Amino acid sequence: MTALLSAKGLSRSFGGVHAVRDMGVEVREGSITGLIGPNGAGKSTLFNLLSGVIRPQSGTVVYNGEDITTLAPFRRARRGMIRTFQLSREFGRLTVLENLMLSPQMQLGERLWPLFSRPSAVARGDAAVYGRAEEVMEIAALTPLRDAYAADLSGGQKKLLELARTLMIDCDLILLDEPGAGVNPALMGTLTEMIHRLNADHGKTFLIVEHDMDLIGRLCNPVIVMTEGTFLTQGVFDTIRDDPRVIEAYLGGMVDV
Template sequence: MTPILHATGMSRSFGGVHAVRDMSLEVAKGSITGLIGPNGAGKSTLFNLLSGVIKPDGGTVVFNGRDVTSLAPWKRARLGMIRTFQLAREFQRMTVLENLMLAPQLQLGETFWPNFLTPGKVRQQEAEIYEKACEVMEIALLAKLRDTYAGDLSGGQKKLLELARTLMIDCDLILLDEPGAGVNPALMQTLTDMIRRLNRDHGKTFLVVEHDMDMIAQLCDPVVVMTQGGYLTSGPFEEIRQNPAVIEAYLGETADV
Protein backbone atom coordinates (compact mmCIF):
# COMPACT_ATOMS: atom_id res chain seq x y z
CA MET A 1 0.00 0.00 0.00
CA THR A 2 1.18 3.52 -0.79
CA PRO A 3 2.46 5.41 2.27
CA ILE A 4 0.58 8.61 2.96
CA LEU A 5 3.06 9.44 5.73
CA HIS A 6 6.74 8.56 5.69
CA ALA A 7 9.05 9.69 8.49
CA THR A 8 12.72 8.80 8.54
CA GLY A 9 15.47 9.30 11.11
CA MET A 10 13.34 11.32 13.51
CA SER A 11 15.30 12.48 16.55
CA ARG A 12 14.63 14.88 19.40
CA SER A 13 16.42 15.50 22.69
CA PHE A 14 15.44 17.55 25.69
CA GLY A 15 18.61 18.49 27.51
CA GLY A 16 20.46 15.22 27.96
CA VAL A 17 17.38 13.04 27.43
CA HIS A 18 16.97 11.43 23.99
CA ALA A 19 13.17 11.25 23.77
CA VAL A 20 13.20 10.04 20.14
CA ARG A 21 16.27 8.71 18.38
CA ASP A 22 16.54 7.73 14.70
CA MET A 23 12.88 6.66 14.52
CA SER A 24 11.35 5.82 11.14
CA LEU A 25 7.68 5.15 10.45
CA GLU A 26 5.37 4.56 7.49
CA VAL A 27 1.58 4.88 7.46
CA ALA A 28 -0.10 3.25 4.47
CA LYS A 29 -2.92 5.16 2.80
CA GLY A 30 -6.28 3.77 3.90
CA SER A 31 -4.90 2.04 6.99
CA ILE A 32 -5.53 2.38 10.70
CA THR A 33 -1.98 2.11 12.00
CA GLY A 34 -1.38 1.71 15.73
CA LEU A 35 1.60 3.09 17.65
CA ILE A 36 2.24 1.51 21.04
CA GLY A 37 5.02 1.16 23.57
CA PRO A 38 5.65 1.30 27.31
CA ASN A 39 5.55 4.59 29.20
CA GLY A 40 8.49 6.76 28.23
CA ALA A 41 8.95 5.05 24.85
CA GLY A 42 8.71 8.38 23.02
CA LYS A 43 5.29 7.97 21.41
CA SER A 44 3.92 11.40 22.35
CA THR A 45 7.14 13.14 21.33
CA LEU A 46 7.05 11.38 17.97
CA PHE A 47 3.42 12.45 17.51
CA ASN A 48 4.41 16.05 18.22
CA LEU A 49 7.23 15.77 15.68
CA LEU A 50 4.95 14.31 13.01
CA SER A 51 2.31 16.99 13.50
CA GLY A 52 4.78 19.89 13.72
CA VAL A 53 4.05 20.82 17.32
CA ILE A 54 7.78 20.55 18.03
CA LYS A 55 10.74 20.64 15.63
CA PRO A 56 13.03 17.62 15.21
CA ASP A 57 16.77 17.70 15.84
CA GLY A 58 17.08 15.48 12.78
CA GLY A 59 14.99 13.53 10.29
CA THR A 60 12.32 14.22 7.68
CA VAL A 61 8.53 13.97 7.50
CA VAL A 62 6.97 13.40 4.08
CA PHE A 63 3.19 13.67 3.74
CA ASN A 64 1.48 12.78 0.45
CA GLY A 65 4.84 12.99 -1.28
CA ARG A 66 5.71 16.43 0.09
CA ASP A 67 8.41 17.22 2.62
CA VAL A 68 6.57 18.95 5.50
CA THR A 69 9.36 18.76 8.09
CA SER A 70 9.65 22.53 8.43
CA LEU A 71 5.93 23.34 8.16
CA ALA A 72 3.87 24.64 11.09
CA PRO A 73 0.92 22.52 12.31
CA TRP A 74 -1.68 24.78 10.67
CA LYS A 75 0.08 24.49 7.32
CA ARG A 76 0.11 20.70 7.63
CA ALA A 77 -3.59 20.85 8.47
CA ARG A 78 -4.30 22.75 5.26
CA LEU A 79 -2.50 20.01 3.36
CA GLY A 80 -4.76 17.40 4.99
CA MET A 81 -2.94 16.23 8.13
CA ILE A 82 -5.04 16.71 11.28
CA ARG A 83 -4.30 15.65 14.86
CA THR A 84 -6.28 15.35 18.04
CA PHE A 85 -4.95 15.59 21.58
CA GLN A 86 -5.16 13.33 24.61
CA LEU A 87 -7.06 16.10 26.40
CA ALA A 88 -9.87 17.34 24.18
CA ARG A 89 -9.45 20.97 23.08
CA GLU A 90 -13.02 22.00 22.40
CA PHE A 91 -14.36 25.55 22.62
CA GLN A 92 -16.11 25.08 25.93
CA ARG A 93 -18.54 28.00 25.81
CA MET A 94 -19.70 27.20 22.31
CA THR A 95 -22.31 24.58 21.49
CA VAL A 96 -21.61 21.30 19.73
CA LEU A 97 -23.08 22.77 16.53
CA GLU A 98 -20.98 25.93 16.80
CA ASN A 99 -17.81 23.90 17.39
CA LEU A 100 -18.47 21.97 14.20
CA MET A 101 -19.36 25.02 12.11
CA LEU A 102 -16.17 26.74 13.20
CA ALA A 103 -13.96 23.85 12.06
CA PRO A 104 -13.83 24.33 8.24
CA GLN A 105 -10.85 26.38 7.16
CA LEU A 106 -10.77 29.52 4.99
CA GLN A 107 -14.43 30.45 5.45
CA LEU A 108 -15.46 33.55 3.50
CA GLY A 109 -17.19 35.11 6.49
CA GLU A 110 -13.97 35.10 8.51
CA THR A 111 -12.53 37.97 6.51
CA PHE A 112 -13.81 41.52 6.32
CA TRP A 113 -14.55 42.35 2.68
CA PRO A 114 -16.58 39.31 1.51
CA ASN A 115 -19.26 40.17 4.08
CA PHE A 116 -19.83 43.44 2.22
CA LEU A 117 -18.86 42.63 -1.36
CA THR A 118 -20.30 39.12 -1.73
CA PRO A 119 -22.75 38.59 1.15
CA GLY A 120 -24.75 36.09 -0.90
CA LYS A 121 -21.73 33.81 -1.24
CA VAL A 122 -21.05 34.12 2.47
CA ARG A 123 -24.62 33.11 3.32
CA GLN A 124 -24.56 30.24 0.83
CA GLN A 125 -21.32 28.87 2.26
CA GLU A 126 -22.63 29.16 5.81
CA ALA A 127 -25.78 27.27 4.83
CA GLU A 128 -23.67 24.51 3.29
CA ILE A 129 -21.51 24.30 6.41
CA TYR A 130 -24.61 24.14 8.60
CA GLU A 131 -26.03 21.30 6.51
CA LYS A 132 -22.75 19.40 6.68
CA ALA A 133 -22.55 19.92 10.46
CA CYS A 134 -26.03 18.42 10.86
CA GLU A 135 -24.97 15.38 8.85
CA VAL A 136 -21.78 14.99 10.88
CA MET A 137 -23.68 15.20 14.18
CA GLU A 138 -25.83 12.29 13.03
CA ILE A 139 -22.73 10.24 12.15
CA ALA A 140 -21.12 11.03 15.52
CA LEU A 141 -24.33 10.40 17.50
CA LEU A 142 -24.25 14.00 18.74
CA ALA A 143 -27.45 15.31 17.15
CA LYS A 144 -29.35 15.34 20.46
CA LEU A 145 -26.55 17.41 21.97
CA ARG A 146 -26.32 20.02 19.22
CA ASP A 147 -27.23 22.93 21.52
CA THR A 148 -25.20 21.69 24.50
CA TYR A 149 -22.11 23.64 25.48
CA ALA A 150 -19.03 21.59 24.62
CA GLY A 151 -17.66 22.18 28.10
CA ASP A 152 -20.64 20.30 29.55
CA LEU A 153 -20.01 17.12 27.55
CA SER A 154 -18.58 13.98 29.11
CA GLY A 155 -15.03 12.92 28.31
CA GLY A 156 -16.24 10.40 25.74
CA GLN A 157 -18.60 12.88 24.09
CA LYS A 158 -15.76 15.38 23.78
CA LYS A 159 -13.68 12.74 21.98
CA LEU A 160 -16.60 12.12 19.61
CA LEU A 161 -16.81 15.87 19.02
CA GLU A 162 -13.09 15.99 18.19
CA LEU A 163 -13.52 13.23 15.65
CA ALA A 164 -16.60 14.95 14.26
CA ARG A 165 -14.62 18.15 13.72
CA THR A 166 -12.15 16.26 11.55
CA LEU A 167 -15.08 15.32 9.29
CA MET A 168 -15.79 19.02 8.81
CA ILE A 169 -12.29 19.48 7.39
CA ASP A 170 -10.98 18.21 4.07
CA CYS A 171 -8.28 15.94 5.52
CA ASP A 172 -6.68 12.66 4.50
CA LEU A 173 -4.71 11.68 7.62
CA ILE A 174 -5.84 11.91 11.25
CA LEU A 175 -3.35 11.49 14.08
CA LEU A 176 -5.24 10.30 17.16
CA ASP A 177 -3.48 10.85 20.49
CA GLU A 178 -5.02 8.38 22.96
CA PRO A 179 -8.64 8.64 21.79
CA GLY A 180 -9.73 6.24 24.53
CA ALA A 181 -8.28 8.28 27.42
CA GLY A 182 -11.03 9.43 29.78
CA VAL A 183 -13.75 7.60 27.87
CA ASN A 184 -16.13 5.47 29.92
CA PRO A 185 -16.80 1.89 28.76
CA ALA A 186 -20.30 2.78 27.56
CA LEU A 187 -18.90 5.17 24.95
CA MET A 188 -15.66 3.34 24.13
CA GLN A 189 -17.34 1.04 21.60
CA THR A 190 -19.16 3.99 20.05
CA LEU A 191 -15.83 5.77 19.62
CA THR A 192 -14.19 2.66 18.16
CA ASP A 193 -17.06 2.15 15.73
CA MET A 194 -16.87 5.77 14.60
CA ILE A 195 -13.14 5.52 13.83
CA ARG A 196 -13.82 2.37 11.85
CA ARG A 197 -16.65 4.06 9.90
CA LEU A 198 -14.53 7.12 9.12
CA ASN A 199 -11.88 4.79 7.74
CA ARG A 200 -14.20 2.53 5.79
CA ASP A 201 -16.90 4.93 4.58
CA HIS A 202 -15.05 8.25 4.39
CA GLY A 203 -11.59 7.13 3.34
CA LYS A 204 -9.75 8.56 6.36
CA THR A 205 -6.31 7.20 7.23
CA PHE A 206 -5.40 7.00 10.92
CA LEU A 207 -2.28 6.81 13.04
CA VAL A 208 -3.40 5.96 16.58
CA VAL A 209 -1.41 6.21 19.82
CA GLU A 210 -3.33 4.32 22.48
CA HIS A 211 -2.71 2.47 25.76
CA ASP A 212 -5.98 0.53 25.59
CA MET A 213 -4.88 -2.69 23.90
CA ASP A 214 -8.46 -3.83 23.34
CA MET A 215 -9.00 -0.77 21.14
CA ILE A 216 -5.71 -1.36 19.33
CA ALA A 217 -6.64 -5.01 18.76
CA GLN A 218 -10.04 -4.07 17.33
CA LEU A 219 -8.88 -1.28 15.06
CA CYS A 220 -5.23 -1.38 14.08
CA ASP A 221 -3.29 -3.24 11.43
CA PRO A 222 -0.37 -2.86 11.40
CA VAL A 223 0.83 -2.01 14.89
CA VAL A 224 4.20 -0.28 15.35
CA VAL A 225 6.03 -0.72 18.65
CA MET A 226 8.44 1.84 20.11
CA THR A 227 10.80 1.47 23.03
CA GLN A 228 13.47 3.77 24.45
CA GLY A 229 12.76 6.37 21.80
CA GLY A 230 13.19 4.11 18.79
CA TYR A 231 11.62 1.46 16.59
CA LEU A 232 11.28 -2.05 18.00
CA THR A 233 9.04 -3.98 15.60
CA SER A 234 5.77 -3.86 13.66
CA GLY A 235 3.12 -6.23 12.32
CA PRO A 236 -0.38 -7.56 13.04
CA PHE A 237 -1.49 -7.22 16.65
CA GLU A 238 -1.64 -10.96 17.30
CA GLU A 239 2.00 -11.33 16.24
CA ILE A 240 3.05 -8.24 18.20
CA ARG A 241 1.52 -9.42 21.46
CA GLN A 242 3.43 -12.71 21.30
CA ASN A 243 6.78 -11.18 20.32
CA PRO A 244 9.33 -11.83 23.13
CA ALA A 245 11.03 -8.48 22.50
CA VAL A 246 7.71 -6.65 22.93
CA ILE A 247 6.92 -8.59 26.11
CA GLU A 248 10.34 -7.73 27.47
CA ALA A 249 9.85 -4.05 26.60
CA TYR A 250 6.67 -4.08 28.67
CA LEU A 251 8.57 -5.70 31.55
CA GLY A 252 6.79 -8.99 31.11
CA GLU A 253 3.33 -7.50 31.75
CA THR A 254 1.62 -9.56 29.06
CA ALA A 255 -1.81 -8.30 30.10
CA ASP A 256 -0.81 -4.86 28.76
CA VAL A 257 0.24 -6.11 25.33
Protein backbone atom coordinates in the same frame (compact mmCIF):
# COMPACT_ATOMS: atom_id res chain seq x y z
CA MET B 1 -1.17 0.42 -0.52
CA THR B 2 1.19 3.35 -0.89
CA ALA B 3 2.66 5.33 2.00
CA LEU B 4 0.57 8.40 2.76
CA LEU B 5 2.88 9.45 5.61
CA SER B 6 6.47 8.41 6.14
CA ALA B 7 9.24 9.58 8.43
CA LYS B 8 12.90 8.62 8.50
CA GLY B 9 15.68 9.24 10.98
CA LEU B 10 13.64 11.42 13.32
CA SER B 11 15.50 12.50 16.45
CA ARG B 12 14.69 14.95 19.21
CA SER B 13 16.33 15.56 22.58
CA PHE B 14 15.28 17.65 25.55
CA GLY B 15 17.97 18.70 28.02
CA GLY B 16 20.19 15.80 27.05
CA VAL B 17 17.37 13.24 27.18
CA HIS B 18 16.86 11.45 23.85
CA ALA B 19 13.06 11.40 23.57
CA VAL B 20 13.14 10.10 19.97
CA ARG B 21 16.21 8.52 18.37
CA ASP B 22 16.54 7.74 14.66
CA MET B 23 12.85 6.81 14.45
CA GLY B 24 11.15 5.78 11.25
CA VAL B 25 7.46 5.22 10.65
CA GLU B 26 5.24 4.54 7.65
CA VAL B 27 1.47 4.89 7.44
CA ARG B 28 -0.10 3.24 4.43
CA GLU B 29 -3.00 4.92 2.67
CA GLY B 30 -6.32 3.44 3.80
CA SER B 31 -4.90 1.80 6.93
CA ILE B 32 -5.64 2.18 10.63
CA THR B 33 -2.11 2.03 12.02
CA GLY B 34 -1.52 1.71 15.76
CA LEU B 35 1.42 3.11 17.72
CA ILE B 36 2.11 1.58 21.12
CA GLY B 37 4.89 1.38 23.67
CA PRO B 38 5.50 1.63 27.41
CA ASN B 39 5.40 4.95 29.25
CA GLY B 40 8.36 7.08 28.22
CA ALA B 41 8.81 5.29 24.91
CA GLY B 42 8.58 8.57 22.98
CA LYS B 43 5.15 8.16 21.40
CA SER B 44 3.88 11.65 22.26
CA THR B 45 7.09 13.27 21.07
CA LEU B 46 6.87 11.34 17.81
CA PHE B 47 3.26 12.49 17.36
CA ASN B 48 4.36 16.09 17.93
CA LEU B 49 7.13 15.70 15.37
CA LEU B 50 4.78 14.22 12.79
CA SER B 51 2.13 16.91 13.31
CA GLY B 52 4.58 19.82 13.40
CA VAL B 53 4.04 20.85 17.01
CA ILE B 54 7.81 20.51 17.46
CA ARG B 55 10.56 20.21 14.87
CA PRO B 56 13.04 17.34 14.68
CA GLN B 57 16.74 17.92 15.18
CA SER B 58 17.33 15.44 12.38
CA GLY B 59 15.25 13.39 9.98
CA THR B 60 12.44 14.03 7.52
CA VAL B 61 8.64 13.82 7.42
CA VAL B 62 6.96 13.23 4.05
CA TYR B 63 3.21 13.49 3.54
CA ASN B 64 1.55 12.56 0.25
CA GLY B 65 4.89 12.81 -1.51
CA GLU B 66 5.80 16.25 -0.12
CA ASP B 67 8.52 16.99 2.42
CA ILE B 68 6.68 18.73 5.26
CA THR B 69 9.42 18.53 7.89
CA THR B 70 9.48 22.28 8.49
CA LEU B 71 5.81 23.08 7.84
CA ALA B 72 3.71 24.59 10.64
CA PRO B 73 0.77 22.50 11.93
CA PHE B 74 -1.86 24.69 10.24
CA ARG B 75 -0.12 24.25 6.88
CA ARG B 76 -0.10 20.49 7.36
CA ALA B 77 -3.80 20.67 8.15
CA ARG B 78 -4.44 22.52 4.90
CA ARG B 79 -2.73 19.68 3.09
CA GLY B 80 -5.06 17.15 4.69
CA MET B 81 -3.27 15.92 7.84
CA ILE B 82 -5.21 16.56 11.06
CA ARG B 83 -4.49 15.54 14.66
CA THR B 84 -6.40 15.37 17.90
CA PHE B 85 -4.98 15.70 21.41
CA GLN B 86 -5.18 13.48 24.46
CA LEU B 87 -6.94 16.30 26.31
CA SER B 88 -9.85 17.57 24.24
CA ARG B 89 -9.53 21.18 23.09
CA GLU B 90 -13.14 22.11 22.48
CA PHE B 91 -14.59 25.60 22.89
CA GLY B 92 -16.48 25.08 26.13
CA ARG B 93 -18.75 28.13 25.84
CA LEU B 94 -19.92 27.15 22.37
CA THR B 95 -22.48 24.47 21.55
CA VAL B 96 -21.63 21.23 19.77
CA LEU B 97 -23.04 22.67 16.53
CA GLU B 98 -21.07 25.89 16.92
CA ASN B 99 -17.84 23.98 17.61
CA LEU B 100 -18.30 22.07 14.37
CA MET B 101 -19.19 25.12 12.30
CA LEU B 102 -16.11 26.93 13.56
CA SER B 103 -13.77 24.12 12.45
CA PRO B 104 -13.45 24.57 8.65
CA GLN B 105 -10.47 26.67 7.68
CA MET B 106 -10.47 29.88 5.63
CA GLN B 107 -14.22 30.46 5.65
CA LEU B 108 -15.24 33.51 3.62
CA GLY B 109 -17.13 35.03 6.53
CA GLU B 110 -14.01 35.09 8.69
CA ARG B 111 -12.85 38.23 6.89
CA LEU B 112 -14.53 41.58 7.37
CA TRP B 113 -14.64 42.86 3.79
CA PRO B 114 -16.66 39.95 2.24
CA LEU B 115 -19.37 40.50 4.87
CA PHE B 116 -20.13 43.80 3.13
CA SER B 117 -19.00 43.17 -0.44
CA ARG B 118 -20.21 39.57 -0.93
CA PRO B 119 -22.97 38.89 1.62
CA SER B 120 -24.72 36.34 -0.62
CA ALA B 121 -21.53 34.31 -1.03
CA VAL B 122 -20.93 34.42 2.72
CA ALA B 123 -24.49 33.21 3.34
CA ARG B 124 -24.08 30.34 0.87
CA GLY B 125 -20.82 29.35 2.52
CA ASP B 126 -22.41 29.40 5.97
CA ALA B 127 -25.30 27.26 4.72
CA ALA B 128 -22.88 24.70 3.29
CA VAL B 129 -20.95 24.53 6.58
CA TYR B 130 -24.22 24.15 8.51
CA GLY B 131 -25.29 21.27 6.28
CA ARG B 132 -21.94 19.57 6.68
CA ALA B 133 -22.14 19.98 10.47
CA GLU B 134 -25.53 18.25 10.49
CA GLU B 135 -24.07 15.32 8.51
CA VAL B 136 -21.06 15.06 10.83
CA MET B 137 -23.23 15.12 13.96
CA GLU B 138 -25.19 12.20 12.54
CA ILE B 139 -22.00 10.24 11.83
CA ALA B 140 -20.67 10.94 15.34
CA ALA B 141 -23.97 10.25 17.14
CA LEU B 142 -23.95 13.84 18.43
CA THR B 143 -27.24 15.06 16.96
CA PRO B 144 -29.11 14.86 20.30
CA LEU B 145 -26.39 17.09 21.80
CA ARG B 146 -26.29 19.70 19.04
CA ASP B 147 -27.36 22.55 21.35
CA ALA B 148 -25.43 21.39 24.42
CA TYR B 149 -22.46 23.45 25.52
CA ALA B 150 -19.20 21.62 24.94
CA ALA B 151 -18.10 22.30 28.53
CA ASP B 152 -21.07 20.24 29.76
CA LEU B 153 -20.21 17.12 27.76
CA SER B 154 -18.77 13.99 29.34
CA GLY B 155 -15.19 12.99 28.61
CA GLY B 156 -16.30 10.46 26.02
CA GLN B 157 -18.64 12.92 24.32
CA LYS B 158 -15.80 15.44 24.11
CA LYS B 159 -13.67 12.78 22.38
CA LEU B 160 -16.44 12.24 19.84
CA LEU B 161 -16.70 15.99 19.30
CA GLU B 162 -12.92 16.22 18.86
CA LEU B 163 -13.02 13.54 16.18
CA ALA B 164 -16.11 15.08 14.59
CA ARG B 165 -14.33 18.43 14.28
CA THR B 166 -11.65 16.82 12.14
CA LEU B 167 -14.37 15.70 9.72
CA MET B 168 -15.37 19.31 9.12
CA ILE B 169 -11.99 19.76 7.44
CA ASP B 170 -11.12 18.16 4.12
CA CYS B 171 -8.53 15.68 5.36
CA ASP B 172 -7.12 12.31 4.37
CA LEU B 173 -5.04 11.43 7.43
CA ILE B 174 -6.14 11.73 11.07
CA LEU B 175 -3.64 11.36 13.92
CA LEU B 176 -5.50 10.30 17.06
CA ASP B 177 -3.76 10.86 20.40
CA GLU B 178 -5.22 8.55 23.08
CA PRO B 179 -8.80 8.55 21.71
CA GLY B 180 -9.89 6.05 24.39
CA ALA B 181 -8.63 8.05 27.38
CA GLY B 182 -11.48 8.98 29.70
CA VAL B 183 -14.12 7.28 27.56
CA ASN B 184 -16.61 5.01 29.33
CA PRO B 185 -17.33 1.53 27.88
CA ALA B 186 -20.68 2.57 26.40
CA LEU B 187 -19.20 5.41 24.38
CA MET B 188 -16.08 3.40 23.55
CA GLY B 189 -18.16 1.23 21.26
CA THR B 190 -19.54 4.33 19.52
CA LEU B 191 -16.04 5.75 19.10
CA THR B 192 -14.66 2.49 17.72
CA GLU B 193 -17.54 2.14 15.27
CA MET B 194 -17.08 5.73 14.13
CA ILE B 195 -13.41 5.16 13.35
CA HIS B 196 -14.26 1.96 11.45
CA ARG B 197 -16.91 3.78 9.42
CA LEU B 198 -14.66 6.71 8.60
CA ASN B 199 -12.00 4.30 7.40
CA ALA B 200 -14.22 1.92 5.44
CA ASP B 201 -16.91 4.27 4.12
CA HIS B 202 -15.14 7.63 3.92
CA GLY B 203 -11.59 6.56 3.03
CA LYS B 204 -9.88 8.15 6.04
CA THR B 205 -6.44 6.91 7.05
CA PHE B 206 -5.58 6.81 10.77
CA LEU B 207 -2.50 6.73 12.96
CA ILE B 208 -3.54 6.02 16.55
CA VAL B 209 -1.41 6.21 19.69
CA GLU B 210 -3.19 4.42 22.50
CA HIS B 211 -2.58 2.56 25.77
CA ASP B 212 -5.83 0.55 25.59
CA MET B 213 -4.70 -2.70 23.98
CA ASP B 214 -8.29 -3.87 23.46
CA LEU B 215 -8.93 -0.78 21.34
CA ILE B 216 -5.70 -1.30 19.41
CA GLY B 217 -6.56 -4.95 18.84
CA ARG B 218 -10.04 -4.15 17.52
CA LEU B 219 -8.97 -1.33 15.23
CA CYS B 220 -5.37 -1.44 14.11
CA ASN B 221 -3.41 -3.25 11.45
CA PRO B 222 -0.46 -2.86 11.45
CA VAL B 223 0.77 -2.01 14.94
CA ILE B 224 4.10 -0.20 15.44
CA VAL B 225 5.94 -0.62 18.76
CA MET B 226 8.34 1.96 20.20
CA THR B 227 10.65 1.63 23.16
CA GLU B 228 13.31 3.98 24.54
CA GLY B 229 12.61 6.51 21.82
CA THR B 230 13.10 4.26 18.83
CA PHE B 231 11.49 1.58 16.68
CA LEU B 232 11.20 -1.91 18.15
CA THR B 233 8.98 -3.92 15.81
CA GLN B 234 5.85 -3.85 13.66
CA GLY B 235 3.18 -6.34 12.64
CA VAL B 236 -0.35 -7.59 13.21
CA PHE B 237 -1.63 -7.25 16.75
CA ASP B 238 -1.72 -10.95 17.63
CA THR B 239 1.93 -11.34 16.64
CA ILE B 240 2.97 -8.16 18.45
CA ARG B 241 1.16 -9.21 21.62
CA ASP B 242 3.14 -12.44 21.87
CA ASP B 243 6.52 -11.02 20.85
CA PRO B 244 9.01 -11.54 23.73
CA ARG B 245 10.72 -8.23 22.92
CA VAL B 246 7.44 -6.37 23.32
CA ILE B 247 6.62 -8.16 26.56
CA GLU B 248 10.07 -7.30 27.88
CA ALA B 249 9.66 -3.64 26.88
CA TYR B 250 6.50 -3.40 28.99
CA LEU B 251 8.09 -3.34 32.43
CA GLY B 252 10.31 -6.33 31.95
CA GLY B 253 7.52 -8.69 30.92
CA MET B 254 5.54 -8.19 34.14
CA VAL B 255 2.41 -6.84 32.45
CA ASP B 256 -0.01 -8.27 29.94
CA VAL B 257 0.17 -6.20 26.76
